[in-house]
Amino acid sequence: MNTHAVRLESAGAVVSVVSAEQAVTDWSARYFGTWWKAAEADPASVSAGALVTAGVDNREYDDIALAVTRSPHTSTTYARARLLLAADASGGVIRAVSPEGALAYRSEPGVSRLDVVGCRTGDVATATARLAREMVRGLLLRDGWAVLHASAVVQDGRTVLTFGDKGAGKTTTALALASRHGAGLLANDRVFVRPGERGGVDVLPWPSAAAVGLGLLEALGWFETARERLEAGETLHPTQDERVTEALLAGDRTPLWERGKELKTQVFPDQFTGWFGVPLATEGEAAALVFPRIEAGAAPAVDETGRVLGGADFMSGETEDRYPDVFALLGADGGGTAAACENVARRLAELPHHSVVLGHDVAANADFLAKVTGLAT
Structure with a gap:
């Protein structure tokens, strides 16, 4: 089985993302890009240092989910989803499961390693990038940022x-x-x-x-570009509300609102x-x-x-x-x-x-x- 790796670096903080699913590492490479100098890496070279591994495996997800729910656990909200958490008595390993997202996690803070396992590639890729960013943040905060x-x-x-x-x-x-x-x-x-x-x-x-309102997108002269790109089959960030996509494709510049909150393009x-x-x-x-x-x-x-x-x-x-x-x-x-x-x-x-x-x-x-x-x- 081929393994893929991406190395993220900012001001000396280095985190590697490793997965057998190239779509997962491609997502991190795209998301962090030049901002955090994302670059392909040799998987064999990233065993040391801060590491996020990611996999798409229904059976492994089920095993972790069962272990969490059978252990004493707490419930919280993470990334707007319910998360069940169970920590080892020694405090060395933290396991968690997000049932709605079919995502499971295993964190070893002492060795700066976090494993993400899920049932859907897109959800795993998004969660992996999110946690890799958190790991970089931790390195930077501890370095005085x-x-x-x-x-x-x-x-x-x-x-x-x-x-x-x-x-x-x-x-x-x-x-x-x-x-x-x-x-x-x-x-x-x-x-x-x-x-x-x-x-x-x-x-x-x-x-x-970045969230950019339809009005601002038009004022910047970017609306038609976005529309043409979408018509050609490209996509904006998946967190974007489908109504915004529909408005772009229809050429409707009218700002969209829901319960006092503007719905925006997600770039x-x-x-x-x-x-x-x-x-x-x-x-x-x-x-x-x-x-x-x-x-x-x-x-x-x-x-x-x-x-x-x-x-x-x-x-x-x-x-x-x-x-x-x-x-x-x-x-x-x-x-x-x-x-x-x-x-x-x-x-x-x-x-x-x-x-x-x-x-x-x-x-x-x-x-x-x-x-x-x-x-x-």
Whole structure:
């Protein structure tokens, strides 16, 4: 049986994904791509170091599921699905099963190894990438990195960080600067940060699919490209609601809403480059902070109310409720140690802060943002 492997690397944190199913390793290679320098590896060379193995095996899934349910176990929610957890009395091995997803897990935190077993290749591939990302996160957190809730773009090494709650304009700001002024997209929703050796703040990407509303997709000039790609048989990220796909294929730009939440396109990282011509950046140094506010009909302008970086702009174990550290992969708070966050916050406070009001004109927003942040070309 052939075995396939992909090596992920970011700032010295290295995790390998190994599977007999090439579709599983291909998924991780695509998902992390250039952001985490994903590359094929010799399976024989990855036995040492942090490792995620993945398999599609109904019998093995049944065996683990039975072992978990017959043992004392607890129930929690992980990745929006019910998860049953059973730990060995010694605390060395954690077993878990997600019945709805037909996924089983075996984690050995002491040796940085996690095994994923399931019944469906697509579900195994998605879960494997998710856990590989968590394992990289743990390595980075233990090395002094923290996690900010921010989007980021990079130009000539200078990184613009954009902060705000959902709907504030983090994605709008990042994609406007990337599409109109050639900045590299570093991250859509969160980033790793650590005090740099030269006194600044180093920034790394957090790979993830990006949610882009139909209105923003049209404003960026990307709607027709996405439609043509879908008509040619390509697909967006599988978490995308089917109604969004139908709207794209029908050419309907009208934003879709359900219970007050906008349904958006879910863009794979590599599609930013392959579909829309936006390069992905792999690192940078923080140069400016932006705090946007979107207001319909507004002309881009400085917001005199102002805002500064706060504790809520850092991720934490409490805010990472979708992916609690049930497999003991992190070895630190999900957003970084208190000392790491404090050091980063102190250095970021010394950088230019820009509170801005943005409208719905992407070109005007991009030109204004490029000027105030110093990224104008």
